[in-house]
Amino acid sequence: MSSQDHSRGYSVPAGRPYQLSELRGKLGSVSDQIRELYDGAHPMEYDAVADALHSAFQSAAGLAPVKSYTGCEIHPNGALDPEAPQGWGRCLLCNDRRRRGDRSVPATGAQRRLGYPVPDPPYTLDVLKRHVQHVNDRAFGVGISSPAEEFVELADSLHRAFIVARELSRPRNASGCAEHPGAPIDPDAPPGEGCMFCAGRKRREQRSPQTPEMLPRIRRGERRNLHRRFDRPGGH
Structure with a gap:
């Protein structure tokens, strides 16, 4: 097929030029925010960066083909079956119907890419900068006629940076403390x-328990007299 015939048979997906321009604008803003960070920056300073990266990720995910978390055409974002038999899909709902002998469940087809990747720790500022640099290289390297696989990789890279x-x-x-990781530090506590x-x-646990002191029971007549123990202001 000649290049002229190929150009006639190819059509850019609707909205891709605008979405790609929007994504590049968001990435430019993210890069400016990351340049303001430094080693030891407070976690709250990363909040705006995480929000901006998630927004950019959503734009990149819109440019890529829709992913399925289960590989199921009926329930693409349904629950995953943790004990799916060999040769079955990962959709818990369809597998449950298969286990009950429901023959109306469609056969499993080719598995599509599932979910988005999550990078392994450690999570540091240098790692974040490398991920964002990789994203920028890909975002400004793709064009409106780039194949879908390049947009898939771009969305995956942005998801890693967001994580x-x-x-x-x-x-x-x-x-x-593993139980209270965000707890304040007690300056009077011993090391560790x-x-x-x-x-x-x-x-509180080390304090010696004290036996509560029981007050003597007051009879009705005595209880009424308690109100008269002190003279009222201006009374006689």
Whole structure:
């Protein structure tokens, strides 16, 4: 097929030029925000970056073919079957019907790409910058007539960058406590026990329990006299 025939048979998906221009604008803003970050920046400073990357990811996901989390045409975003038999799909709803012998369930076809990738830790500012640089290289390298696989890879790369920024925006475990990772540090606690919540609980547990003191029972007549123990202001 000649290049002229190929150009006649190809049509750019509707909205792609606008979506690609919108994505590049969002990435430019993200790059400016990341340049303002520094090692040891507070997690709250990553909040805006994570939000901007998620917005850019949604734009990139709109440029790529729709992904299916289950590989099922009927329930693409349904629940996953953790014990799917060999040769079956991953859709829990359809597999449940297959287990009950329902023959109306369509046969499983070719599995499509499922979900979006999540990078492994560690999550640091340098890792975030590398992911964003990779995204920028891909975003400004694709065109409106690029194949769908390139937009899929662009959306995957943006999702990785978003995950790193989201993890960096979480409260840091400065106290070293697995139960309360975002707890404040108790300056009076011994080393290794800086969690203020755990330190307070430990102090309460170490206090010697005191037997509550029971007050003597007051009879009705005596109870009425209690109100007359003190003279009322201006009374006689």
